[in-house]
Amino acid sequence: MDDPVTPKSYDGSTGGWGSLKGMAGAERKAKASPAALRTLAEQNKPDGYMCTSCAWAKPPQPHVAEFCENGAKATVWDLTSERCTPAFFAAHTVTELGAWADHDLEMAGRLTEPMRYEADTDRYVPVSWDEAFAAIGRTLQHLEPKSVTFYASGKAALEPSYLYGVFARMYGHNNLPDSSNMCHETTSVALKKVIGSPVGTCTFDDLSHCDAIFYLGQNPGTNSPRILHPLKAAVERGCKIIAFNPLREKGLLEFVDPQNPWQMTLGKPTKIAHQFLQVRPGGDIAALMGVCKRILERETCEGNVLDRAFLNEHCKGEADFIAELMATDWQRIECVSGVTRAELEAAGDVYVEAKNVIGIYGMGLTQQVHGSQAIGMLVNLLLLRGNIGRQGAGCQPIRGHSNVQGQRTVGISEKPELVPLDKLREIFGFEPPTEKGHTTVEFLEAVLDGSAKGFIGLGGNLARAVPDQSRIHPAWRDLQLTVHVATRLNRTHLLPGKDAYILPCLVRAEEDIQATGPQTVTIEDSFSHIYGSVGRREPASPALKSELAIVAAIAKATLRPHPQWRWEEWTNNYGKVRDLIARTYPDEFQDMSERMHTPGGFYRGNPAHERVWKTQSGRAEFTVPDTLSANAIEDAAGRYTLMTLRSNDQFNTTVYGHSDRLRGLEGSRMIVLMNPLDMVEADLTEGDAVQLVTDSEDGIERVVRGLAVTPYDLPRGCLAGYFPELNPLVPLGHHDRLSKTPAAKGVPVRIRPD
Structure with missing residues (x-):
């Protein structure tokens, strides 16, 4: 056998000068306006602008520069000086643009005017806002409501998201998937099942009190770089981080703080992972079984390792899980996980010796055939020593889009049982539908079988993100109606339905002026904290409308008049929408407008954080996996x-x-x-x-x-x-x-x- 070639790698650290160069390169490419620098100075700070990149926390005492490389790229991308005008569309057919690379489509710049697809010329042509709204409303009136899907990308703030969900139900369906269906819906389902909460149980403060972090299937350097600051601080005070990932990602290995002059010049990188376990894809269930097996061995030899008081008072099913641990042999664990018994025992020892442990994970767990079982296994690990529902401990997924969790909180859900329909009935005077709506996969199945007739996208590039594109894309163009609320051109726009519209909107950093003056929107982070966000930059075009204004206008054009449906009033004053959110969710959003600029956000609460378990049993539930491999792929020659x-x-x-x-x-x-x-x-x-x-x-x-x-x-x-x-x-x-x-x-x- 010939000697293998040397694998590609990066010699530097996460952060450092490489991060600064990356930000500068993105700024030059985006040709951002000088005002973008002022936005970066306000980014993720009280009374400032909340980043549209990841859903990481905005600390109450922010750094001078409270943004990362990804966040800076997102901001300068939004505030580009390039414009995608009607002249651009006049020069290019949709067929021609379909051959462009994704990057080149984005580089056309910000959309400036509403556009309508004209099949005869295969071009998007300008249309007035009034004409677009009236035409969309007429088409929606003629379609069966259950044949239409309202998708949300995860960036839209709480106010437009709330109205979007209410509009869908007034129209007559619960077809409200969002981008979490593509990434973290496994979290929502799995955590809800075992601890009664569909979101993470930690607050940002918990990261300052943990002794160990078990970090699985998430790449902080690329996907959420601001988490590296609290990870670095945790390591420096003695916290041990155990990383599980098939790739030895730099963000989990070492970090240089770009805001620390000494570390940037004379200092050494901070080593992040105490131990790195390079698991096979889907090997996390087996790896966590190995860690738990070691904990059980320590309990058998030493005693007082398991938190018996917590298990007796709060948990169900631990006996069945422990029996499965005892029956699972180490050879099988090593084979499926791809790591050795010695490595897993070392990780188990770190867990036993730590008073407070946090489990952090990403899509390496959620995007698996048995991802729900992988998350259940992580919860099993945490429950063994009572590491949920107390300071410095908990289970914490890292979400992607900046408000994807918040959209679910205020009603963007295909599951009607998760939405207070009785409140909607009382507030708006209509009978909400109770039939379950489409997930994203179910919408795509409906596209293939022809039962889907309409699609409204509140942001995003869904057709490019979906599986099975060679089948989905041709069928997508058979839709009767496609409507895209967007800031830039993307590939989904190039799959127009019979009636197709692109409706350009403001970005969050831009000033949103309505009849009562400048407006504020709110977002929720991965720690269930709510923040106000104020845009102060001049809009890319005077023709742009806010997401909320667009949603309200489509609703008004579609639905019959109703004395309790005050679309213009809600558009004129977003505080009125926040009042509706507070009436719908009084325990979580009371006095929302008064609290939205609280430094560090206001906490909407989480029952599992208080050890209140909203499960069927009323307890935190251990689960027994029926497989050790989360990906359900059997070994075969050539596979x-x-x-x-x-x-x-x-x-x-x-x-x-x-x-x-x-x-x-x-x-x-x-x-x-x-x-x-x-x-x-x-x-x-x-x-x-x-x-x-x-x-x-x-x-x-x-x-x-x-x-x-x-x-x-x-x-x-x-x-x-x-x-x-x-x-x-x-x-x-x-x-x-x-x-x-x-x-x-x-x-x-x-x-x-x-």
Whole structure:
């Protein structure tokens, strides 16, 4: 066997000068206005602008620069000086634009005027706001409400999101999926089942009091860099971080604080992970079983390791789980997890010796066929020593979009049982529908079978983010109506329905002036804290409307008049909408307008944080996994497990550039990462052109061509490549069993020459 090539890697640390250069490069590319610097100075601060990037906390005592590389990129991208005007659309057909790269579509700049698709010319043409609203309303009136889906991307603030959900139910359906269906719906389902809360149990303050953090399936350097500051502070006071991830991501290895002059010049990087366990994709259930097995061994030998008082008072099912631990052999755990018994025992020892432990996780757990069971296993680990519901301990998912959790909180949900329909009935004087609505996967199934007729997108680029694109995209164009509330052109806009509209909106950093003056919006972070956000920049175009104004105008054009439906009043004064939110959710949002600028946000509460368990049993519930592999992929000759990744130069489907600095990768995104030993075994060399084909028995060929083989430090039998380029390989039916979240972190594929 030939010697394998050296895998690609990055020699620097997360943060540091590389982060500053990355921000500067994005600013030059975006051609942001000078006012963007003023926005960055106000970003994530009380009375300031809340970043539209990740959902990380905004601390009560912010840094001078309370933004990260990703947040800065998002802000300068929003405040670009480039404009996508009607002249642009006049110069390009939709068919022509369909051949453009995602990055090039974004680079056309901010949308400036409402546009309507004209099939005869295959172009978007200008349309007045009044004409657009009237036409959309007429079409919606003629469609069966249950054939229409109202999707939300996760960026829209609480006020427009609340009205969007109310509008959908007034119209007659609960088809209200949002971007959490694509990433963290597994969290909402799994945590709700075992602890009664669909969101994380920690507050930001808990990070200052933990002794250990078990960190699974999340890449902080690329996806939420501001978390690195509290991780660094935790490590420096003695907290031990145990990282589980198939890729040895730089953000979990070492960090240089760009706001620390000494560390930037003379100091050394801070080592983040005390121990790094390079699990196989889907190996987290097995790895956590191994950690728990070690804890049980310590309990048997030493006693007083398990928190018996907590287990007796608060938990159910621990005996069945412990029996499963005893019956599961170490050889099977090592085989499925991809890590050794010694490594797992060391991690278990850290857990036992820590008084307070936090479990943090991301989409490495949620985007698996058995992701719900993986989350259940993490909760099992935490429950063994009472590490939920007290200071310095808890279970904390890291969410993506800045308000994706908040949208669910105020009613963007396809599950009617999660929404106080009785309150909506009382406040608005109508009978809300009670039939369950579409998840994103169910909407896509309806697109394929033709029962879906209309789609309204409150932001986002859904068609580019979905699985099975070779099947979905042609069917998408058969929709009767597509409406996109957007800031920039993206690929979903290039799949117009029979009637299709692009409605340009303000970004959060821009001044939102309504009849009563400048308006404030609110967002919720991953720690259930609510913040006010004030935009102060001049809008990119005088024709732009706010998301709330657009939602209200479509609703008014669609629905019959009703004395309790005051769309113009709510548009004129967002405080009126906050009053409606407070009436609908009085325990969480009382005095919302008065509290929204509280430094660090105001806490809406979480029963599990107080050890109140809203489960069927009224207790925190242990679960017994029926598998050790979360991805449900069996080993077979020639079969690999594919994970999709985001680069350092993107946010979800928004591609800022072609640098994945923290992985040492530059240039084309059409690459497939592969273990060097696997390359030798497959007779492949660096740069070879290959295709990836889904290893599925459903008779549908799913293939992505033109990929260059790239050596990387991955577990054997594992491949990785970029989202969304490799999404066509994910079958629509390949999703978490409970939440229907697409299982993009564990896709069975084969390699063939291109």
